[in-house]
Amino acid sequence: MSLILLAGGKSSRINTDKAFLKFKDKTIIENTINALKNIFDEIIIVANNNLERYNSIIKKYNKTITLKIDLIKNKGPLGGIYTGLKTAKDSNNFILACDMPFINADLIKYMLKFNDFDAVVPRVNDKIEPLYAVYNKNIIPIIEKQIKNNNLKIRDAIKKLKKTKYIGKEEIEKFDKEGICFLNINNYEDLERAKGLIENKKEKYVKICSQCGSTHIKIPPAGMDIRMTMPDYCTKCGNRGIFPEVKEDKIEEFGHDLEKSKKK
Numbered sequence: 041m042s043l044i045l046l047a048g049g050k051s052s053r054i055n056t057d058k059a060f061l062k063f064k065d066k067t068i069i070e071n072t073i074n075a076l077k078n079i080f081d082e083i084i085i086v087a088n089n090n091l092e093r094y095n096s097i098i099k100k101y102n103k104t105i106t107l108k109i110d111l112i113k114n115k116g117p118l119g120g121i122y123t124g125l126k127t128a129k130d131s132n133n134f135i136l137a138c139d140m141p142f143i144n145a146d147l148i149k150y151m152l153k154f155n156d157f158d159a160v161v162p163r164v165n166d167k168i169e170p171l172y173a174v175y176n177k178n179i180i181p182i183i184e185k186q187i188k189n190n191n192l193k194i195r196d197a198i199k200k201l202k203k204t205k206y207i208g209k210e211e212i213e214k215f216d217k218e219g220i221c222f223l224n225i226n227n228y229e230d231l232e233r234a235k236g237l238i239e240n241k242k243e244k245y246v247k248i249c250s251q252c253g254s255t256h257i258k259i260p261p262a263g264m265d266i267r268m269t270m271p272d273y274c275t276k277c278g279n280r281g282i283f284p285e286v287k288e289d290k291i292e293e294f295g296h297d298l299e300k301s302k303k304k
Contacts, residue, residue: 041081041130041132041133041134041152042080042081042084042124042128042129042130042133042134043074043076043079043080043081043082043083043084043133043134043136044084044086044121044124044125044128044133044135044136045059045069045072045083045084045085045136045137045138046084046086046117046120046121046122046135046136046137046138047059047069047085047086047087047094047138051179057089057090057093058138058139058225059087059094059138059139059150060090060093061139061225061231061237063141063231064141064189064235064238065136068098068138068139068141068172068225069085069094069097069138070097070100070142071141071143071225072136072140072187073097073101073103073105073231075143075145076136076143076145076148077101077103079145079148079149079152080134081104081129081130082104082105082106082129082130083103083104083105083106083126083147084105084106084107084108084124084128085105085106085107085108085138086108086109086110086120086123086124087096087107087108087109088109088110088113091107091109094107095107106146108123108124108127109123110123110170110203110218111126111127112124112187115187115192115303116192117137117171117192117193117194118172118183118186118187118192118193118194118197119188121175121183121194122180122183122184122187125175125177125179125180125183126180128177129301130152130177130295131176131177131178132152132155132174132175132176132177133174133175133176134148134151134173134174135170135171135172135173135174135175136172137171137172137224138235139224139225139226140172140221140222140223140224140225141223141225141234142220142221142223142234142237143221144215144216144221146215147162147207147212147215147216147221150207150214151173152174152208152260154174155174156203157174157176157203157204157205158175158176158178158179158203158204158262159173159174159175159176159179159198159201159203159204159205160173160174160204160205160207161173161174161198161204161205161206161207162206162207162212162222163206163207163208163209164208164212165209168195168198168206169222170194170195170198171194172221172222177210177233179197179201182197182200182201183197194286219222219258220237220238242301244284246283246285246287246288246291247272247283247285248283248285248286248291248294249274249276249277249279250279250281250283250284250298251274251277251279251281252274252276252277252279253295253299254274254275254276255278255296256271256276257272257273257274257279257283258272258275258276265283300303
């Protein structure tokens with residue numbers, strides 16, 4: 041099976057190629073390749089700009105990695121999927137955006153097990169992740185027709201498929217309890233937030249619900265104003281807010297203090 045990395049975005053909101061942003065001492069695309077290179081037989085990078093820089097990264101790896109330019113220009117991620125599927129050797133291929141810093145290899149390996157579908161797509165609360173998904177080459181005619189009609193919505197293409205496997209919330213949480221694997225970088229604030237999550241992991245800090253003391257917390261999606269638009273969410277009691285981050289060894293103490301405050 042092939043891994044197809046979509047790196048052709050214009051990155052207008054961040055004014056640079058997001059694949060080359062530094063994260064954990066390497067670029068995001070290098071981290072992605074390092075995390076997944078042993079899973080896939082072939083890696084295809086679909087890009088339109090900075091081709092020399094992509095080639096310099098490819099030379100670092102003793103791996104079959106090829107660089108492809110969009111076969112049909114200016115058709116967005118759908119055009120990138122089309123190029124990747126048309127040039128890949130295998131029938132089933134994993135499509136992944138190049139701006140996701142928290143790639144979960146175990147979840148991806150789980151998704152690859154479902155090889156009898158047109159597409160295998162994560163879905164949480166009716167929100168799908170079409171750029172973290174498996175696609176079969178037999179969807180190429182559907183994509184070609186949409187591009188011809190200038191309908192570049194990936195979701196519309198997925199709706200037309202006969203056999204789609206959706207990976208649900210409970211399945212995803214088995215591999216990604218923190219709910220961060222789909223976080224993508226849209227601006228520098230997202231990048232700093234992602235780096236902050238790494239620092240919290242190092243210090244073993246955990247978000248905890250200020251109402252019930254649960255650690256089953258979902259963080260807001262990338263690109264949102266976390267102070268105003270999409271606060272943290274407790275999956276146990278439904279509470280929303282900006283929850284405190286507590287050191288892992290202080291969670292029990294926090295729970296006791298919370299109970300005491302409720303009794304007052």
